[in-house]
Amino acid sequence: MRAVTERESEVLKSIVQEYIATGRPVGSRSFVQKYSFTISPATMRNIMYDLESLGFLTHPHTSAGRIPTDTGYRYFVDFLSDSYDISDLDYGYIRDDFMRSEVHLDKMFISITKMLSSVSKLAGIVLTPNPDFTVVKQVELVSIDPETVLLIIVTRTGVVINKKITISERVTRDILFSTSNILSSEFAGFSIFDIKTDILAKMRQKYSGSNEQISLDVVELAMNSINEQDVFIEGIENILHIPDMIEKEVLTSFLRLIEEKKNLAEIMQRTMDSDSVQTFIGSEIDNSYVVGCSLVACCYKIGNKNAGVLGVIGPTRMDYRKVVPLVDYTGRLVTNFLSSVSR
Amino acid sequence: MRAVTERESEVLKSIVQEYIATGRPVGSRSFVQKYSFTISPATMRNIMYDLESLGFLTHPHTSAGRIPTDTGYRYFVDFLSDSYDISDLDYGYIRDDFMRSEVHLDKMFISITKMLSSVSKLAGIVLTPNPDFTVVKQVELVSIDPETVLLIIVTRTGVVINKKITISERVTRDILFSTSNILSSEFAGFSIFDIKTDILAKMRQKYSGSNEQISLDVVELAMNSINEQDVFIEGIENILHIPDMIEKEVLTSFLRLIEEKKNLAEIMQRTMDSDSVQTFIGSEIDNSYVVGCSLVACCYKIGNKNAGVLGVIGPTRMDYRKVVPLVDYTGRLVTNFLSSVSR
DNA sequence: ATCAGCACTCAAAATATGGGAGTGCTAACA
DNA sequence: TGTTAGCACTCCCATATTTTGAGTGCTGAT
Numbered sequence: 001m002r003a004v005t006e007r008e009s010e011v012l013k014s015i016v017q018e019y020i021a022t023g024r025p026v027g028s029r030s031f032v033q034k035y036s037f038t039i040s041p042a043t044m045r046n047i048m049y050d051l052e053s054l055g056f057l058t059h060p061h062t063s064a065g066r067i068p069t070d071t072g073y074r075y076f077v078d079f080l081s082d083s084y085d086i087s088d089l090d091y092g093y094i095r096d097d098f099m100r101s102e103v104h105l106d107k108m109f110i111s112i113t114k115m116l117s118s119v120s121k122l123a124g125i126v127l128t129p130n131p132d133f134t135v136v137k138q139v140e141l142v143s144i145d146p147e148t149v150l151l152i153i154v155t156r157t158g159v160v161i162n163k164k165i166t167i168s169e170r171v172t173r174d175i176l177f178s179t180s181n182i183l184s185s186e187f188a189g190f191s192i193f194d195i196k197t198d199i200l201a202k203m204r205q206k207y208s209g210s211n212e213q214i215s216l217d218v219v220e221l222a223m224n225s226i227n228e229q230d231v232f233i234e235g236i237e238n239i240l241h242i243p244d245m246i247e248k249e250v251l252t253s254f255l256r257l258i259e260e261k262k263n264l265a266e267i268m269q270r271t272m273d274s275d276s277v278q279t280f281i282g283s284e285i286d287n288s289y290v291v292g293c294s295l296v297a298c299c300y301k302i303g304n305k306n307a308g309v310l311g312v313i314g315p316t317r318m319d320y321r322k323v324v325p326l327v328d329y330t331g332r333l334v335t336n337f338l339s340s341v342s343r
Numbered sequence: 344m345r346a347v348t349e350r351e352s353e354v355l356k357s358i359v360q361e362y363i364a365t366g367r368p369v370g371s372r373s374f375v376q377k378y379s380f381t382i383s384p385a386t387m388r389n390i391m392y393d394l395e396s397l398g399f400l401t402h403p404h405t406s407a408g409r410i411p412t413d414t415g416y417r418y419f420v421d422f423l424s425d426s427y428d429i430s431d432l433d434y435g436y437i438r439d440d441f442m443r444s445e446v447h448l449d450k451m452f453i454s455i456t457k458m459l460s461s462v463s464k465l466a467g468i469v470l471t472p473n474p475d476f477t478v479v480k481q482v483e484l485v486s487i488d489p490e491t492v493l494l495i496i497v498t499r500t501g502v503v504i505n506k507k508i509t510i511s512e513r514v515t516r517d518i519l520f521s522t523s524n525i526l527s528s529e530f531a532g533f534s535i536f537d538i539k540t541d542i543l544a545k546m547r548q549k550y551s552g553s554n555e556q557i558s559l560d561v562v563e564l565a566m567n568s569i570n571e572q573d574v575f576i577e578g579i580e581n582i583l584h585i586p587d588m589i590e591k592e593v594l595t596s597f598l599r600l601i602e603e604k605k606n607l608a609e610i611m612q613r614t615m616d617s618d619s620v621q622t623f624i625g626s627e628i629d630n631s632y633v634v635g636c637s638l639v640a641c642c643y644k645i646g647n648k649n650a651g652v653l654g655v656i657g658p659t660r661m662d663y664r665k666v667v668p669l670v671d672y673t674g675r676l677v678t679n680f681l682s683s684v685s686r
Numbered sequence: 687a688t689c690a691g692c693a694c695t696c697a698a699a700a701t702a703t704g705g706g707a708g709t710g711c712t713a714a715c716a
Numbered sequence: 717t718g719t720t721a722g723c724a725c726t727c728c729c730a731t732a733t734t735t736t737g738a739g740t741g742c743t744g745a746t
Binding site: 370371372373385388391392405406407408 | 738739740741
C-alpha cells in the first residue's frame with residue numbers, strides 16, 4: 001500500500017475535523033467551498049476516492065458524502081491532530097476545583113471522574129491505584145475479638161487499609177504491640193508488591209527461630225487479599241444526550257462496555273505500560289465488539305510507578321484535539337497531587 | 344366525589360394489569376373479549392368513562408384506549424393488587440446468593456443492590472445504614488504521625504470506621520492506650536447517636552478535672568463527622584432497555600433522579616417512619632418534576648431501629664405485584680442478616 | 687341499566703412525490 | 717498526466733397523501 005501524499009493528508013485532516021464538528025457525511029462540493037480549497041469538487045472527489053481505497057474513509061451509501069473509518073481516526077490522531085495547547089482551553093479552573101476536593105482518596109477519585117465528565121461532556125472514568133504500588137508507612141494490629149485481629153495499614157498517601165485477620169489462639173496486647181512494631185519497621189517504605197514478593201520471604205528467614213504468635217502466613221494471606229481496584233464512571237447521562245448515540249447499536253455497545261467493570265478495568269490496564277495518552281478507537285477496543293465508541297486514557301503515577309488509569313469514554317466522533325490534552329493534563333495533575341501527598 | 348363500585352374496581356384492576364402487561368392503551372372491545380367480561384363493549388365504555396371522571400384513567404388522545412393515571416396506579420397498589428406470595432415467585436435462590444455474599448458490609452450492600460436489580464430487571468437502590476444507629480463495640484486510637492491520630496471504631500456489625508483526628512501536641516503511646524480504653528468502655532453498647540447526644544456530655548462532667556491530652560472536643564468533632572450514608576444504584580442498563588423509557592422525557596427524568604444521590608437519599612428517607620413497603624408513583628416523587636418513574640422501597644432495621652432503605656426504581660408501568668413482595672422480602676432478609684451479625 | 691348501531695376521530699403505517707446533495711464516469715484541456 | 721466541466725444516475729430525506737383500524741361518544745330501543 002502506497003504512502004499518503006501531502007495533499008491527501010491535508011484533505012483527510014480537514015474531513016475528519018469537519019465530520020467531528022458537524023456529524024454529517026462530508027461531500028465534495030460544499031466541503032471544497034467551506035474550506036476554500038483551490039481545487040475543484042471533481043478533483044476533491046478523486047482525492048476522496050483515493051483516501052477511500054487507502055482505507056481512511058468510507059461511504060454510508062452510494063450518494064452520500066465521506067465519513068472517516070476507525071483507521072482514518074487513528075491516522076488523524078497519530079499524525080494530523082494538532083492538540084490544543086492546554087492553556088488555550090479554559091481548563092484553568094480544573095486545578096481549583098480539584099484542590100477543593102475531598103481529603104479521602106476515594107472521594108477524590110470520584111470528583112476527578114466527575115470533573116473529567118463535566119469538562120469533556122462525555123463519560124469520565126477512573127481506575128483507582130493498584131494497591132500493589134502503594135507504599136506502606138505504618139502498620140498496626142488491633143484485637144477486635146478473641147479470634148480476630150484488625151490489620152491496619154497506613155499508606156504514604158494517607159489512605160488507611162483495613163484487613164481482618166483470623167487467628168487460632170488469643171494473643172495478648174503486648175504481643176500485638178511488638179508484632180505491630182516489627183511489621184511497621186520491616187514494611188515501612190516498601191510497596192505492597194515488594195512486601196508480597198520479597199520482604200515477607202526475607203522475614204521468614206530472619207525470624208525463623210522465634211516463636212511468633214501471629215504467623216507470617218496469616219499476614220501474607222491478608223496482604224495478598226489487598227487487591228481491590230475500583231472503576232468509577234460518571235456522566236453516563238452526557239452520553240445519552242449525544243445524537244450519535246441514539247442509534248441503538250452504538251448505545252447498546254456503549255452500555256455493554258461500561259456494564260462489566262471488570263472488562264473495563266482490563267482494557268484500561270493496557271495503558272499501564274505507556275507514559276503518554278492512549279486512544280482506543282472503535283474496534284481497537286477489541287475486547288467485545290464495540291461499535292462507535294472510543295476511549296482516551298492515560299496513567300497517573302505514584303512515586304515513579306504507573307499506578308492507575310484515568311480517561312474519557314465517548315463516541316468515536318469526539319473532539320480528540322480537546323479530549324487528549326484534557327486527559328493528559330488531568331493525569332499529570334493527579335500524579336502531582338499523589339506525590340505531594342506522599343512526600 | 345362518589346365511591347368506586349365493586350364492578351368498577353374489578354374493571355380498573357384488570358385494566359391496570361393489562362396495561363402493565365402490554366404497555367398499550369386498553370380499548371373497550373378487545374379488552375372485554377380478552378378478559379371474558381359478560382358485558383358489551385358499549386357498557387365497558389360507560390364504565391371506563393366513569394373511571395376517567397373519577398381520575399383513575401386517562402386518554403393519550405381522543406380515539407385511543409385508556410391508560411391508568413398516577414392516581415389509578417395508586418388505587419391499584421393500595422386496594423386492588425393482590426401481591427404474589429413470595430413462595431410463588433422463584434426467589435428462593437435469593438437467600439443463597441445473599442449468603443454467599445461478601446463479608447464487608449459495603450460489598451454486601453452492593454451485592455444486595457445488584458440482586459434487587461437482576462431479579463426485578465429494573466434498577467436496584469440501597470441507602471446504607473445511618474451511622475447514628477450503629478452500635479459501637481470498641482474504640483482504638485493509633486498515632487499515624489506527630490499531629491494525627493487515627494480513631495478506629497469497630498461496630499457491633501463488624502464494620503470498621505476510620506476517622507483521622509488532628510491534635511495540637513504529640514501524645515505518647517501510653518496516653519493513646521489509656522484514652523482508647525476509656526473511650527471503649529464508655530462508648531461500648533451505645534449507638535453513635537447516643538454518644539453524640541448524651542454520652543459525651545456525661546463524660547465531660549465525669550472527667551472535667553483530669554488533664555486530658557486528647558480533648559473530648561476533638562473526639563466529638565470526629566464523631567459528628569461520621570455521617571456518610573451512601574446510596575448504591577445498580578442496573579441502570581436494565582432501565583435503558585425498557586421500551587417505555589425510550590421516550591426522551593422519561594429517560595431524562597430518570598437520569599436526573601439518580602444523578603443527584605443526595606436528593607435520592609432524601610426521598611428514600613421518607614420511608615424511614617414506616618415499617619412496610621412504600622411506593623412512590625410518578626408525581627408522588629415530588630422532589631423534582633419526575634415523569635413516568637416510580638420507586639418501591641422499604642426500610643431494614645438494625646436492632647429494632649429503622650436504619651436504612653432499599654428498593655427498586657423503574658418506570659411507573661412496572662409489575663408492582665412482583666416488585667412489592669421482592670422489596671419486602673429483601674428488606675426482611677437484610678434485617679435478619681444484620682441482627683444475626685450483631686448478636 | 688344495558689346494549690346495538692352508527693358517525694366520527696385520530697395515530698400509525700403505507701404509499702407517493704419532489705428535491706437536494708452526492709457520486710462516478712467520460713471526455714476535453716493545460 | 718493531473719485537473720476540470722459536464723452529465724447521468726443514485727438515494728436519502730422531508731413532506732404530503734391515503735388507507736387502515738382500533739377506538740370513542742352518543743342515541744334510541746329493549
